[in-house]
Structure formats: C-alpha cells, structure tokens
Amino acid sequence: MNFSNEQLERYSRHIILKEVGAKGQGKILNSKVLIVGTGGLGAPAAMYLAAAGVGTIGLVDYDKVDLSNLQRQIIHRTKDIGKDKVISGKETINEMNPDVNVITYHEWISSKNIIDIINDEDYDFIIDGTDNFPAKFLINDACVLIKKPFSHAGIIRFEGQTMTYVPGKGPCYRCVFQDPPPKDAVPTCRQAGVLGVMGGIIGTIQATEALKYILGVGELLTGYLLTFDALKMEFRKIKISRRKSCQVCGVHPSIKELIDYIGPQCDLKEDYK
Amino acid sequence: MNIKVNGNDQKIDREYTVRELLDVLNVKMKEYVTVQLNDEILSRDDFDKIIVKDGDTVEFLYYMGGGSR
Numbered sequence: 001m002n003f004s005n006e007q008l009e010r011y012s013r014h015i016i017l018k019e020v021g022a023k024g025q026g027k028i029l030n031s032k033v034l035i036v037g038t039g040g041l042g043a044p045a046a047m048y049l050a051a052a053g054v055g056t057i058g059l060v061d062y063d064k065v066d067l068s069n070l071q072r073q074i075i076h077r078t079k080d081i082g083k084d085k086v087i088s089g090k091e092t093i094n095e096m097n098p099d100v101n102v103i104t105y106h107e108w109i110s111s112k113n114i115i116d117i118i119n120d121e122d123y124d125f126i127i128d129g130t131d132n133f134p135a136k137f138l139i140n141d142a143c144v145l146i147k148k149p150f151s152h153a154g155i156i157r158f159e160g161q162t163m164t165y166v167p168g169k170g171p172c173y174r175c176v177f178q179d180p181p182p183k184d185a186v187p188t189c190r191q192a193g194v195l196g197v198m199g200g201i202i203g204t205i206q207a208t209e210a211l212k213y214i215l216g217v218g219e220l221l222t223g224y225l226l227t228f229d230a231l232k233m234e235f236r237k238i239k240i241s242r243r244k245s246c247q248v249c250g251v252h253p254s255i256k257e258l259i260d261y262i263g264p265q266c267d268l269k270e271d272y273k
Numbered sequence: 274m275n276i277k278v279n280g281n282d283q284k285i286d287r288e289y290t291v292r293e294l295l296d297v298l299n300v301k302m303k304e305y306v307t308v309q310l311n312d313e314i315l316s317r318d319d320f321d322k323i324i325v326k327d328g329d330t331v332e333f334l335y336y337m338g339g340g341s342r
C-alpha cells in the first residue's frame with residue numbers, strides 16, 4: 001500500500017507501533033466496519049474508527065438527532081438537531097478524516113434488510129450499537145448465520161457490558177441470553193437514564209475490538225463478557241462458554257431464518273425503534 | 274458452605290437449587306437473569322433441577338440493552 005505524505009503523518013502514531021506498522025495501517029485503510037445505531041455506543045465507536053482510518057464505515061439508523069441525544073452521542077452537534085443521524089454522523093466523519101468513505105443506511109434493521117446491509121459492502125466487522133433487544137438478537141442471529149464477527153454492547157445507568165463474537169471461535173450473544181426479555185421487563189436508557197460517558201467507555205472498547213480484529217493482534221473478548229460498573233470503577237472479564245442448546249449456534253440449531261421480535265401491534269415509535 | 278457469586282465469596286447455610294438460590298440471595302431481575310454455574314450457562318428449565326454445591330462458582334449475567342437512544 002502506498003501512503004501519501006499526509007497519511008504517513010496522520011497515522012504516524014499507529015505506524016510506529018510494532019503491532020500495526022505500515023502493513024497494519026494498510027489493513028485498517030482497506031477495512032470495512034458496519035455500525036448499527038449511531039447513538040451512545042455507535043457515535044464514539046464511529047469517531048475513533050474514522051480517526052483510525054477505517055476505509056469504509058457503514059452507518060445504520062433511521063432516527064433523527066434529538067436534543068436529549070447530545071448528552072452522550074458526541075458525533076452529533078447542537079446544529080444537527082432534527083437532522084437524520086446517519087447524515088449528521090457522515091458529516092462529522094468527513095470533517096475528521098477524508099480517507100473514510102461513509103455509507104449511510106437510513107432505515108431500521110429488520111429480518112428483511114439486515115443481511116443485505118451487511119453484504120452490501122461485505123463488511124469485515126459489525127458493531128452493535130443498538131438500544132433494544134429485538135435488534136440485538138437480530139444482529140446476533142444474522143452474524144451467526146452468515147458468519148460475520150461482531151461486537152455486542154449495552155449500557156444503562158452506570159453500567160455497561162460488551163462481548164465479541166467471532167464465527168466458530170466462541171459463544172454468541174444468544175448462548176448467554178437465549179431470548180429477548182419481554183417488552184418493558186428490562187429498562188431502557190430512556191426509562192432508566194444513563195451516564196453520558198458510558199457510551200464512550202464501552203463504545204470505544206467496541207472500536208478497539210474492531211481494530212484488533214482487523215489487525216489480527218491481541219486477544220479479543222471472544223468467550224468473555226466484559227462488565228463495567230462505573231460507580232465501583234470495576235471491570236470484570238467473565239469467562240463464558242458456548243451453550244450446546246443455543247438456538248442459533250448450538251448442536252441442533254432451530255433458528256435458520258431471522259426473527260422479527262416485534263409484531264405490528266407493538267408501539268414501534270416508542271420502545272422498539 | 275462457600276460459593277463464589279459474581280467474583281465474590283458468599284457463605285450459604287446449605288445446598289440450594291438454582292431457583293432457590295435466586296431467592297435466598299435476593300438476585301435482581303430473577304425472572305430474566307442468566308445463570309452460569311462453573312462455566313456452564315444453564316437453561317432456565319433446569320433451575321429447579323440443578324443444585325448449587327460447596328465450592329461452586331456462580332455468575333448472574335444481566336440483560337443490558339441501552340446504547341442508541
């Protein structure tokens with residue numbers, strides 16, 4: 001890969017790392033990462049991946065920027081209120097780093113479109129930055145079925161969790177959490193609140209996992225659930241195993257097609273966007 | 274007897290089924306918590322059958338959904 005002088009300087013702190021080097025930076029520039037949700041988790045993940053020079057970043061979101069987002073979704077600015085989040089995100093990334101090609105998907109994910117979106121650019125790695133369980137299970141099942149690595153994460157109040165799925169290498173999200181909880185059984189950030197920095201801490205870990213996967217260095221959070229409690233300032237890396245009875249990656253998987261966990265009777269506008 | 278719960282030592286007076294232990298330890302969101310016993314994630318249907326014994330390691334893992342909005 002031939003770097004311009006500007007690129008050599010922009011990425012010099014990467015290139016000097018023996019684990020990255022010019023070769024690794026070339027891998028980053030040629031890589032493609034899909035970020036589902038440009039909110040609390042997706043915003044910081046997208047910004048660090050853009051700064052790192054990930055060549056293609058896909059942003060998926062149907063939402064518009066709301067004033068209440070700005071306490072944590074740092075890719076969006078006050079001037080962006082009312083704008084589609086994917087457009088606002090793309091503009092911020094373009095200002096940060098002209099090397100990045102941003103592809104926007106202005107839609108909510110469903111069983112109908114998720115695989116097409118992932119295959120659109122044959123993304124190397126997927127970041128789940130969504131805020132609801134139907135989407136989290138959908139991303140998991142799609143990635144298991146079409147063998148794509150992804151990073152799961154969730155945040156609420158002062159807590160966060162994240163794990164990395166790599167096909168054939170460890171448990172999937174469903175191995176651990178089996179099925180989505182009933183609607184409203186588990187509070188959302190909107191109902192329970194979240195300290196703005198939680199997305200920064202956990203979303204940046206997701207970006208770190210994506211970069212390590214692309215570079216092929218270090219050990220991923222594959223086979224581990226990392227939990228973070230900001231009040232105790234405590235991280236725990238919990239070893240987790242594959243569940244033989246997992247409905248999607250187990251010995252006799254029952255899920256062969258994607259499931260939309262929301263019926264039309266549910267209030268799409270409110271909790272299950 | 275002693276068990277390990279989410280990384281901390283915990284004394285309990287006797288053996289319990291997983292279902293009983295959820296009550297004894299007053300585990301939050303017990304209808305929805307995932308239980309891992311000694312590196313094996315348990316099926317919810319087995320909570321009444323499986324006994325937690327001295328020296329066991331238990332992890333309660335919670336759904337965490339937020340992120341976007």
Ligand SMILES: [Zn+2]
Binds near residue numbers: 173174176243246247
């Ligand atoms: Zn699984």
